[in-house]
Structures are given as structure tokens and as C-alpha cells.
Amino acid sequence: MLNQPILSVKAVQKIYPNGTVALRNTSFDVACETIHGLIGANGAGKSTLIKILSGVIPASNGQIIWRGTSRMWQSPADASANGISTIHQHIPLAPTLSVRENVFLASAHPWRNSRSERERFEQLLASIGYSIDPDILVGDLPIGQRQMVSILQALASEARLLIMDEPTASLSEHERSVVFDAIRRLRDNHGTSVLFISHFLDEIMELCQHVTVLRDGVVVLDQPRDQIDERKLVVAIVGKETSLEVKRPTVSRDTLPLLEVHELASPDRIDGVDLLVRAGEIVGLAGLFGSGRSEILHAIYGADTRATGTVKIDGRPIGRSIPAALAAGIVLVPEDRIQQALFVNESIRWNASLPNSRAICTMNVLPVARKEKRRADDIISTFSVVAANSDIAVGELSGGNAQKIALSRAITADWRVLLLDEPTAGVDIGAKADIHRAIAALAAAGAAVIVAISDFEELLAFCDRVFVIASGRIIAERRPANTTEHELTALAGGLTA
Amino acid sequence: MALNIETVRRRTKLPRADGRLKSFSLGEAGIYYALAIIWIVLEICTQFLGVPNFLDPANLANIFYQSSFVAIIAVPMTLVLISGNFDLSVAATAAISAACVLLLSDVVGIYPAMVISLIAGAFIGLVNAAIVQGLGINAFIVTLATMTALRGVLLIITGGHTASANDRELTLPLKAIENGIWVLPNLWWCAGAVVLASSAFAWWQKSHRQLLLMAVGIVLFAIGFYFDASWALAKPVYYMAAITAITYAVTRFTIVGRRLQAVGANSEAARLIGINVNRYRVVPFVLNGLAAAFVGLLFAARIGAVLPNAMTGMELTVIAAAILGGTSLFGGSGNVLKSVAGVVVIYSLINGFDILGLGTSYQGVIEGVVLIIAAAIYTVGRRRKQA
Numbered sequence: 001m002l003n004q005p006i007l008s009v010k011a012v013q014k015i016y017p018n019g020t021v022a023l024r025n026t027s028f029d030v031a032c033e034t035i036h037g038l039i040g041a042n043g044a045g046k047s048t049l050i051k052i053l054s055g056v057i058p059a060s061n062g063q064i065i066w067r068g069t070s071r072m073w074q075s076p077a078d079a080s081a082n083g084i085s086t087i088h089q090h091i092p093l094a095p096t097l098s099v100r101e102n103v104f105l106a107s108a109h110p111w112r113n114s115r116s117e118r119e120r121f122e123q124l125l126a127s128i129g130y131s132i133d134p135d136i137l138v139g140d141l142p143i144g145q146r147q148m149v150s151i152l153q154a155l156a157s158e159a160r161l162l163i164m165d166e167p168t169a170s171l172s173e174h175e176r177s178v179v180f181d182a183i184r185r186l187r188d189n190h191g192t193s194v195l196f197i198s199h200f201l202d203e204i205m206e207l208c209q210h211v212t213v214l215r216d217g218v219v220v221l222d223q224p225r226d227q228i229d230e231r232k233l234v235v236a237i238v239g240k241e242t243s244l245e246v247k248r249p250t251v252s253r254d255t256l257p258l259l260e261v262h263e264l265a266s267p268d269r270i271d272g273v274d275l276l277v278r279a280g281e282i283v284g285l286a287g288l289f290g291s292g293r294s295e296i297l298h299a300i301y302g303a304d305t306r307a308t309g310t311v312k313i314d315g316r317p318i319g320r321s322i323p324a325a326l327a328a329g330i331v332l333v334p335e336d337r338i339q340q341a342l343f344v345n346e347s348i349r350w351n352a353s354l355p356n357s358r359a360i361c362t363m364n365v366l367p368v369a370r371k372e373k374r375r376a377d378d379i380i381s382t383f384s385v386v387a388a389n390s391d392i393a394v395g396e397l398s399g400g401n402a403q404k405i406a407l408s409r410a411i412t413a414d415w416r417v418l419l420l421d422e423p424t425a426g427v428d429i430g431a432k433a434d435i436h437r438a439i440a441a442l443a444a445a446g447a448a449v450i451v452a453i454s455d456f457e458e459l460l461a462f463c464d465r466v467f468v469i470a471s472g473r474i475i476a477e478r479r480p481a482n483t484t485e486h487e488l489t490a491l492a493g494g495l496t497a
Numbered sequence: 498m499a500l501n502i503e504t505v506r507r508r509t510k511l512p513r514a515d516g517r518l519k520s521f522s523l524g525e526a527g528i529y530y531a532l533a534i535i536w537i538v539l540e541i542c543t544q545f546l547g548v549p550n551f552l553d554p555a556n557l558a559n560i561f562y563q564s565s566f567v568a569i570i571a572v573p574m575t576l577v578l579i580s581g582n583f584d585l586s587v588a589a590t591a592a593i594s595a596a597c598v599l600l601l602s603d604v605v606g607i608y609p610a611m612v613i614s615l616i617a618g619a620f621i622g623l624v625n626a627a628i629v630q631g632l633g634i635n636a637f638i639v640t641l642a643t644m645t646a647l648r649g650v651l652l653i654i655t656g657g658h659t660a661s662a663n664d665r666e667l668t669l670p671l672k673a674i675e676n677g678i679w680v681l682p683n684l685w686w687c688a689g690a691v692v693l694a695s696s697a698f699a700w701w702q703k704s705h706r707q708l709l710l711m712a713v714g715i716v717l718f719a720i721g722f723y724f725d726a727s728w729a730l731a732k733p734v735y736y737m738a739a740i741t742a743i744t745y746a747v748t749r750f751t752i753v754g755r756r757l758q759a760v761g762a763n764s765e766a767a768r769l770i771g772i773n774v775n776r777y778r779v780v781p782f783v784l785n786g787l788a789a790a791f792v793g794l795l796f797a798a799r800i801g802a803v804l805p806n807a808m809t810g811m812e813l814t815v816i817a818a819a820i821l822g823g824t825s826l827f828g829g830s831g832n833v834l835k836s837v838a839g840v841v842v843i844y845s846l847i848n849g850f851d852i853l854g855l856g857t858s859y860q861g862v863i864e865g866v867v868l869i870i871a872a873a874i875y876t877v878g879r880r881r882k883q884a
Contacts, residue, residue, distance in 0.1 A: 339765060
């Protein structure tokens with residue numbers, strides 16, 4: 001029994017209806033009673049794989065062999081009834097119920113407060129060596145303890161395989177070690193297998209017995225932990241892709257700084273950031289999810305009302321509000337285009353008319369149809385947007401084209417400073433090149449550009465300098481010529497290079 | 498990637514093919530169809546039963562007059578809904594304003610009393626907005642509370658009795674605002690002038706429709722020389738028309754309207770683009786309070802006395818009309834013209850049933866059924882659009 005894997009993924013493929021290929025040909029085994037690490041860059045197909053394993057979406061092709069038989073889950077309930085329990089990144093607990101009620105949420109017991117449930121709860125706690133008040137409301141718990149509640153929940157459902165999607169993304173050092181202890185005990189005392197997904201290399205190295213690396217929907221590394229070192233892992237994650245190098249003029253170090261940031265700080269987000277950017281320079285922020293790179297951009301833009309510190313343009317300090325930043329020529333393209341940038345029910349033209357609306361209006365309030373149209377056409381040609389005309393609702397565009405519309409505010413005026421948060425998120429390689437070219441052109445025209453991109457290879461391809469961000473601080477500054485993607489990945493992942 | 502582009506092309510071609518027809522679709526223009534159908538059905542019924550004709554100009558003028566009070570509030574209410582908020586306190590605000598103007602007319606004179614009432618209404622709107630935006634409490638809860646509190650204030654200032662002016666002579670200027678009619682001289686010319694004005698706007702915007710509009714305008718003027726159809730309408734109908742026209746123009750043609758929609762549709766994106774979200778959420782509330790106070794003045798002028806429970810339930814009629822007009826309760830979309838059409842639908846039904854002698858008992862039932870049908874059409878229509 002021990003020799004047979006608990007879960008076998010065999011040649012699984014996933015092609016989404018819009019044509020995106022998320023998983024090409026993915027095969028690996030999860031052995032019984034092991035902690036199995038799964039790692040990969042953004043867009044490598046991790047989340048698609050988790051969704052397939054937990055029954056959220058079906059695979060397009062291939063087999064999932066669960067405890068010796070080939071299965072296709074009909075629904076998440078189907079998967080969990082068969083012993084696969086998934087803890088998603090955003091923990092879906094009921095905040096108004098107590099810890100105990102959450103742990104036994106799925107059980108069919110008719111009474112809310114039964115004695116046997118309390119006894120079971122004590123047993124569960126004892127088995128993983130943890131203690132928590134069963135009657136406290138989940139809404140009152142810090143995030144780390146909520147993570148423990150969802151582990152207990154999985155335990156109560158008698159899962160044979162526990163899938164954990166970045167469980168430590170928002171945990172403190174101490175909370176993390178508690179969670180790790182619980183995971184180890186879960187394996188040792190219950191014989192549960194764990195599929196542990198993380199961005200953090202050091203965690204994977206510390207916790208897992210076997211590691212699988214996904215890249216572009218294919219397994220590129222699948223070996224026991226003892227045969228892997230950090231360097232091997234980084235190479236596997238990053239791989240080698242088409243070059244995105246853009247030829248750009250170098251900016252002299254004598255040029256006066258255009259943007260200066262001093263002592264930028266914000267409670268729990270940013271911790272004393274100093275940087276300066278010259279006109280024509282493209283500066284990259286390299287950091288993992290949650291490292292504070294978006295928060296730094298928001299704080300420079302004045303969007304973070306709790307932020308303190310000074311931001312200077314041409315040596316003159318500017319007010320700490322969005323209108324003041326815009327007036328000084330700073331513009332932000334936020335990371336999440338659907339939540340933060342676009343109005344999906346409105347047309348391209350409508351969306352394009354909002355930033356710097358004065359330029360397309362007479363008397364500051366009446367939009368002039370032909371100016372609006374010219375701006376929209378300009379955007380469509382600059383970024384090579386694929387759209388029949390500018391009256392199409394942005395929500396009907398593909399992700400890459402919608403991203404270009406979100407970016408379009410960068411060309412609505414002669415902005416002096418561009419803050420671009422993940423400007424190429426979710427776009428294919430061709431669109432990426434379009435976007436890089438447009439950004440390089442804006443820099444060449446004299447703008448200072450700060451970009452945050454989680455793909456470090458891309459970052460190195462067109463930045464003049466790169467700042468590595470971790471825990472809301474700049475921990476290193478590198479020039480592309482003097483660094484490698486591996487070094488950046490290691491630095492941002494908390495390893496010393 | 499080739500596949501991707503093809504899919505996008507195929508998708509994006511659809512809206513172009515029926516782009517112009519879209520504004521006539523059931524989901525977009527449903528309220529106008531509903532109004533047309535209701536009018537025709539009621540006209541046929543009245544003809545058949547031999548009672549006074551429903552579509553008689555005098556009766557239509559009457560329907561507009563009946564609609565005007567609710568419509569004047571429905572316009573700014575639509576703005577509040579577009580911005581993503583909600584206001585239940587309008588009827589109570591109107592009642593307060595009506596009581597204020599009647600009780601204060603003896604004390605400070607009628608004109609200052611009117612000004613004070615309007616300021617009170619705007620102030621109530623400001624308080625609502627300050628609580629909603631400042632403390633971040635849900636607007637439904639806040640305005641439910643202010644509605645209840647304002648009814649209490651009304652009981653206190655009226656002592657639970659009917660409020661009326663001691664000196665009726667003093668309120669004559671107030672009556673003059675509400676009472677009486679103005680005659681639209683030549684309907685064809687009026688319509689022609691409106692069409693020509695929009696033609697001029699289209700010309701300025703370099704839209705392709707300018708010539709068509711100009712032709713229609715000239716034809717309407719020409720007809721006016723042969724047919725002289727004048728129409729006597731009550732004064733509040735003109736107020737309603739003016740408020741609707743101005744608000745419609747602002748929301749439809751200016752960047753202000755777009756920003757309002759942006760704030761309601763995605764407030765975080767609106768904030769990051771540099772829009773003052775608070776301002777765009779507070780001003781609709783203030784306008785709503787102001788409009789409610791104005792309706793309170795009209796009410797006081799029409800009735801001459803105010804009971805503490807005057808206009809109870811009107812806030813729901815106002816919101817029902819906005820929903821009939823397709824305004825989203827979640828913010829981000831709405832059209833003041835359609836909200837006014839929604840008011841006219843409701844009062845057409847009430848008026849028609851009066852003529853047909855069906856009695857008031859059925860009004861509530863019919864109003865409820867119509868609301869459900871309208872909401873169903875919009876919901877299903879939107880779902881289909883998404884699929």
C-alpha cells in the first residue's frame with residue numbers, strides 16, 4: 001500500500017474556452033504520508049491544477065488516479081467526500097460562527113452544541129498538538145489562527161490528502177512555524193498526505209519531502225527533496241524563455257533626479273523606502289506577492305492615506321493626495337485591472353475619457369466627441385489593441401486587451417512619472433512586447449518609470465535598475481548587467497545569495 | 498494566440514452589427530414600451546367601456562400633474578442610486594419642509610420661510626451623506642433611521658396635529674408657485690425647437706445625425722404652421738420637465754455624469770483615477786434633500802395643511818419608479834428620463850383604474866406586479882447579456 005501513490009496525475013491537460021492553455025501535459029505522483037511541495041512562477045498552471053484536483057473545474061484531457069482508481073470529480077463536494085480537502089488562499093470560514101462550529105461545518109450533526117462534538121474537537125487538537133478556545137468567534141482570530149482552524153476543518157473531514165494553496169502568504173514567522181508543526185504532525189499521526197503550494201523557496205526546502213516544479217503547464221522538475229538544492233530549484237522555476245530585451249539608450253548618472261522619495265512609510269505595509277529615479281529611466285521593483293511593491297507605488301501616488309514621508313518632483317515636495325500627484329504629473333496604473341482600473345460595462349472610449357479628462361473637454365466638463373475618439377484610436381494603435389472599434393465594452397475584451405486599456409491612462413497626458421503595477425499581468429508574449437515598446441517609448445520621451453513585475457526575467461529585460469523588495473523594504477539594488485534572475489529570485493524569496 | 502485574436506474578433510463584431518439597435522432593445526428601452534402598451538390598452542378599454550378617453554390631452558395633462566411631485570424627487574434619487582447609495586428619508590424630508598413653510602410663514606414671512614425650508618431639506622441631505630460617507634454606514638440603514646427620526650421631529654413641531662398657516666393670506670405667494678397652468682403655445686413648434694437644438698449640439702459634436710435631426714425639426718415647424726395644438730399643463734409639470742432636462746443633460750453629456758457613474762460602478766477605480774469619490778456621493782444626497790424640500794413646498798401649497806404622516810410611503814414609490822426605469826440598486830447605471838417614465842407608468846395605471854372605476858383597492862396589487870415584471874425583465878436581460 002505504501003508503495004502505491006495516493007494520487008497520480010497522468011498527462012492532464014487544461015485548455016480554457018478562450019483558448020488559453022494552462023496545463024499542457026502534467027504528470028506527477030503524490031506518495032502516501034508525504035508532504036509534497038508544488039512550486040512555479042505566476043501563470044505556470046498551479047492554480048489550474050489545484051482547481052482540477054479539488055473538483056472546481058474539469059480537466060480537458062488526461063487522468064487523475066486517486067487511491068488506485070481513475071476518477072473525475074463532479075464538484076468540490078465530490079472531491080472532499082472522497083477524501084481530498086483543499087485549503088484555498090482566501091480562507092472561506094464563517095466569521096460569525098465559533099471555531100468549533102467552523103471545524104464541524106460540513107458534518108451532518110443536527111444540533112449546534114453537542115457534547116460528542118466537543119470531545120471530538122479535543123481529540124483533534126491533541127492529535128496535532130495545538131490548543132485553541134473552541135468557542136471564540138472565527139472573526140475575532142488573527143489570520144494565522146484562522147489558518148489553523150481550516151487545517152482542523154480538513155482534519156475533521158478525515159481527508160486523506162490535504163491541498164494547501166499558499167497557506168503562509170500572510171503569516172508571521174511564529175504563526176508559520178505553528179502551521180508547519182501541525183502539518184508535520186498531521187502526516188505523522190494521521191498518515192495524511194499534504195500537497196503544499198508556495199512561492200517561498202525556503203519553505204518548500206524546509207518542509208517538503210518531495211518537490212514538483214511546474215513551468216508553463218509542464219512538470220519540469222519532480223524529485224525528492226534530498227536531491228535538490230536551492231540553485232536547481234531556481235533554475236527549474238525560471239527556465240529560459242524568449243528574450244524580451246528592448247534596446248534602450250542609457251541614462252547618464254549625472255542627470256538630476258526627477259522623482260525623489262524619502263522615508264516613505266505606512267503602518268504594516270511599507271517600512272522606510274528611499275529611492276530616486278531620473279528622467280528617462282525605467283526602474284523595476286522586484287518582490288513576491290505581498291512584499292509591499294504595490295503598496296510602495298500606491299503610497300508614492302498618494303492613494304495610501306496613512307502613508308508618511310516625502311515625494312519630490314524636480315526637488316519640490318508634492319502634496320500627499322491623488323489629485324496633487326496627478327497635478328504634479330504622476331500617474332498610477334494599478335495591478336488589478338478589474339477591481340482597480342476598469343469600468344467593465346462601459347466602452348473603450350468611455351474608459352479612456354476619464355483620466356486627464358480636461359484634455360478632451362471644452363469648458364472642462366463637456367467631452368468633445370471627436371477628441372474622445374482621437375484619444376481612443378490613439379490608444380488602440382499605440383498598444384495594438386484587438387477590437388473592432390472603440391464603442392465595445394471593455395468587459396468583452398480578452399484579458400490582454402483589457403490590460404492594454406487599463407494601461408492606456410499612461411498616454412492620456414505627458415505624464416512625468418509613471419507608476420506601473422504589473423503592466424503585463426495575464427498577457428501573452430506578443431502583447432508583452434507591445435507593452436514593453438510603449439513603456440520604453442514613454443521613458444525615451446522623458447518620463448521616469450517605476451514598474452513592479454513579478455516575472456524577474458522580464459524585469460531585467462527592460463529596466464535600468466532593479467530594487468528588490470521584501471517586507472515593505474528595499475533590501476537590495478542591482479543593475480541588470482550585474483545580476484541574474486536567479487539572484488533576484490533568491491533575494492526576494494528570503495534566501496541569501 | 499491566433500485562436501485568441503479570432504475569438505476576440507468574432508466577439509467584438511457582434512456589438513458593431515447591432516450597436517444602433519441596442520438602444521431600442523427590451524433591456525434598454527423597456528420602460529418606454531411598457532408606457533406605450535399601458536397607454537394603448539387603457540385607451541382601448543376606455544373606448545370600449547364608453548367612459549372618458551384615457552388619451553385625451555386633458556387627461557394626459559392630469560397624469561403628468563399627478564406624476565410631477567414624485568418625479569421631481571425621482572430625478573435626484575436616480576443620481577443617488579447611480580452613485581451607489583440609497584435614500585429612504587425623502588418623504589419625511591418633504592413633510593418637514595411642508596410643515597416648516599406653513600408654520601414659519603406667520604413668524605418670518607412667506608419668502609424667508611420658503612428659503613429656510615429648502616435649506617433644511619438640503620441640510621438633511623448633507624447630514625445623511627455625512628453619516629454614510631464619513632462613518633461608512635450603509636445608506637439604507639442611515640436613511641431608514643433619519644426617516645424615522647424626521648417623522649418624530651414632525652410630530653414634535655406639529656404637536657401631533659395638522660400644521661397649517663394661521664394667516665391664509667400670507668401663503669398666497671406660495672400657492673401661486675403651485676397653483677395654475679401655463680399653456681404650451683404650439684406643440685409642433687415646441688417639439689421642433691427641441692429637435693433643432695439637439696441638431697445644433699450634434700453639429701457641434703460632428704455627429705452624423707445632425708442633418709436628419711435638422712430635417713425633422715424643420716418638418717415639425719412646418720406642421721406647426723398648419724396645426725395649432727396648444728396644451729395646458731399645470732406649473733409643477735414644467736418644474737418636473739426643467740429639472741429632468743437639466744439633470745439629463747448633465748448626466749448624459751458632461752464628464753460629471755461619467756464620473757458619477759464611475760463612482761457607482763467601481764469606486765476604487767474611480768478613486769485611483771483621481772475622482773473625488775466623496776464629493777460625487779455627497780452632492781446627490783444634498784440635491785435629493787433639496788428636491789424633497791421643494792416638493793414639500795408644492796405639497797404645502799396644494800393642500801394648505803400638513804398632517805404628521807403626510808406623504809408616508811412616497812419614498813418607496815420614488816424608488817420603485819427608478820427601478821422601473823432600469824436603475825441598478827448596486828450603483829453604476831441609471832437614467833433620469835427612464836426614472837421619470839417609471840413615475841408616469843405608475844400614475845398612468847392609477848389614473849386609468851380611476852377612470853375604469855376599478856377602485857383604489859387594486860392599485861397596490863397592480864403596482865407590485867408591474868414592479869416585479871419590470872425587475873424580472875431587467876435581470877433576465879442583463880444575465881443574457883453576460884452569457
